Amino acid sequence: MSKLTLKDLYFKFRDPKAMKALASLIEKEALKLKEPLRVMEICGGHTHTIMKYGLKQILPKNITFIHGPGCPVCVMPKERIDHAIILAKQKDVILATLGDMIRVPGSNGSLAKARAEGADVRALHSAFDVLKIAQENPNKKVVFFAIGFETTTPMTAALMERAFKEGIRNIYYHINHVLVPPPMRAIMDSGEAKINAFIGPSHVSVIIGAKSYEFLTKDYNTPVVVAGFEPVDVMESILMLIRQKNEGRCEVEIQYKRATTWEGNLVAQEMIKKYMEVRDTFRWRGLGDIPKSALKLKEEYSEFDAEKIWKDILPNDPIDDHKLCICGEILKGLKTPLDCKVFGKACTPQNPLGSCMVSDEGACNAYYRYAR
Amino acid sequence: MCLAIPSKILKIKENNIAEVDTLGVKREVSLDLMPEPVKEGDYVLIHVGYAMGKIDEKEALESIEVYKMLAEAAANEEYEIDPEKLVNEDGPLLYKPPREENE
Ligand code: SF4
Numbered sequence: 001m002s003k004l005t006l007k008d009l010y011f012k013f014r015d016p017k018a019m020k021a022l023a024s025l026i027e028k029e030a031l032k033l034k035e036p037l038r039v040m041e042i043c044g045g046h047t048h049t050i051m052k053y054g055l056k057q058i059l060p061k062n063i064t065f066i067h068g069p070g071c072p073v074c075v076m077p078k079e080r081i082d083h084a085i086i087l088a089k090q091k092d093v094i095l096a097t098l099g100d101m102i103r104v105p106g107s108n109g110s111l112a113k114a115r116a117e118g119a120d121v122r123a124l125h126s127a128f129d130v131l132k133i134a135q136e137n138p139n140k141k142v143v144f145f146a147i148g149f150e151t152t153t154p155m156t157a158a159l160m161e162r163a164f165k166e167g168i169r170n171i172y173y174h175i176n177h178v179l180v181p182p183p184m185r186a187i188m189d190s191g192e193a194k195i196n197a198f199i200g201p202s203h204v205s206v207i208i209g210a211k212s213y214e215f216l217t218k219d220y221n222t223p224v225v226v227a228g229f230e231p232v233d234v235m236e237s238i239l240m241l242i243r244q245k246n247e248g249r250c251e252v253e254i255q256y257k258r259a260t261t262w263e264g265n266l267v268a269q270e271m272i273k274k275y276m277e278v279r280d281t282f283r284w285r286g287l288g289d290i291p292k293s294a295l296k297l298k299e300e301y302s303e304f305d306a307e308k309i310w311k312d313i314l315p316n317d318p319i320d321d322h323k324l325c326i327c328g329e330i331l332k333g334l335k336t337p338l339d340c341k342v343f344g345k346a347c348t349p350q351n352p353l354g355s356c357m358v359s360d361e362g363a364c365n366a367y368y369r370y371a372r
Numbered sequence: 373m374c375l376a377i378p379s380k381i382l383k384i385k386e387n388n389i390a391e392v393d394t395l396g397v398k399r400e401v402s403l404d405l406m407p408e409p410v411k412e413g414d415y416v417l418i419h420v421g422y423a424m425g426k427i428d429e430k431e432a433l434e435s436i437e438v439y440k441m442l443a444e445a446a447a448n449e450e451y452e453i454d455p456e457k458l459v460n461e462d463g464p465l466l467y468k469p470p471r472e473e474n475e
Contacts, residue, residue: 021446
């Protein structure tokens with residue numbers, strides 16, 4: 001075998017010839033399927049890949065993708081977005097957050113709007129940058145508005161670890177980290193989306209390990225294949241799922257073997273456990289309250305918990321989405337963006353009505369870019 | 373948000389920081405979350421400033437080999453693609469049973 005190059009890691013997994021070959025294998029195997037495959041790709045990164053490379057079009061008709069709620073920005077309820085905006089407007093506060101959050105609409109504008117009105121809002125590329133901001137602004141309170149699934153959660157924990165080690169005590173954390181398995185269970189419990197297979201997330205699984213999806217095979221008799229993010233990865237995973245169905249198996253398999261293990265990243269898991277614990281319940285946009293589906297800071301770090309420090313000014317009442325926005329139904333796997341009346345008209349990435357249009361991982365954004 | 377990008381470690385510096393290359397873009401990342409030791413030349417996944425996992429070269433090369441064999445088989449239209457024929461010294465390539473842990 002030759003040596004691996006960095007380019008291989010990108011382009012060999014996007015090779016159109018390999019995709020075509022896999023498509024023809026899938027076509028043959030899919031003929032033997034006893035019932036259509038309704039596969040949910042839980043992760044928005046996969047939705048993006050499926051749309052970008054037109055996988056829906058090259059797969060047989062009896063395979064349907066149901067887009068899942070795996071887009072951290074999309075599942076944040078408006079009241080929590082409002083928290084970020086309220087905090088950003090406090091005197092002597094710098095609000096730091098990752099990427100897309102800046103443009104997500106809350107009940108009255110976005111962080112971008114707050115920034116235009118004078119609030120100090122910083123968009124980060126690396127969670128690490130928060131340390132620098134805090135050091136350069138010792139008289140300010142830096143609030144890190146932390147979002148993301150298990151992929152991003154360990155970075156928040158590692159950031160806390162560094163901050164404490166270096167004696168930086170002017171960083172406060174507003175934790176919105178959500179977990180992937182609980183909404184999968186909620187979606188299966190409701191039964192509405194009629195899903196009979198899952199494509200498991202790539203990088204969430206690198207952290208939590210493929211073992212985390214075993215409940216889907218045991219409790220719901222639904223197979224899972226943990227897939228890489230590239231189009232060839234997704235195609236191979238579909239083939240693996242069909243093979244399972246045709247052979248009467250129901251297992252958690254790993255297609256993304258180059259990065260995922262059964263146990264996951266134990267260092268990261270420990271780091272999370274050190275600083276965070278599971279919330280009793282968390283309200284998801286679209287999916288509603290799901291027990292034990294998100295994290296919060298542990299009690300012993302209360303003095304750095306922005307939710308506690310500013311609790312008097314952070315309301316928690318549910319705020320409805322724009323009445324034309326059907327993101328909720330999309331996140332449950334019941335509708336697609338094309339069912340939305342304002343898709344691509346009153347709602348565009350430049351002027352989003354709902355957060356599913358903002359993030360790269362949002363289904364509406366992916367459809368807008370690749371399926372209009 | 374959950375996108376982690378493959379990068380190559382160029383240099384390991386002080387404070388558990390590594391300099392990595394992502395298709396020509398150089399940056400510094402923290403190794404604080406790495407579950408295993410890494411060295412120059414290793415491939416890792418980078419996510420918002422941190423290396424979060426190592427890429428297993430052997431597994432990556434194996435996948436690439438399967439895809440290459442598949443593509444060749446498909447290009448030759450007389451040849452029916454038979455997944456069982458895609459084998460190497462370790463056994464079948466396309467449908468391998470899940471990897472034993474700590475192998
Ligand atoms: S297109 Fe816009 S308004 Fe419609 S569901 Fe998507 S985000 Fe909501």
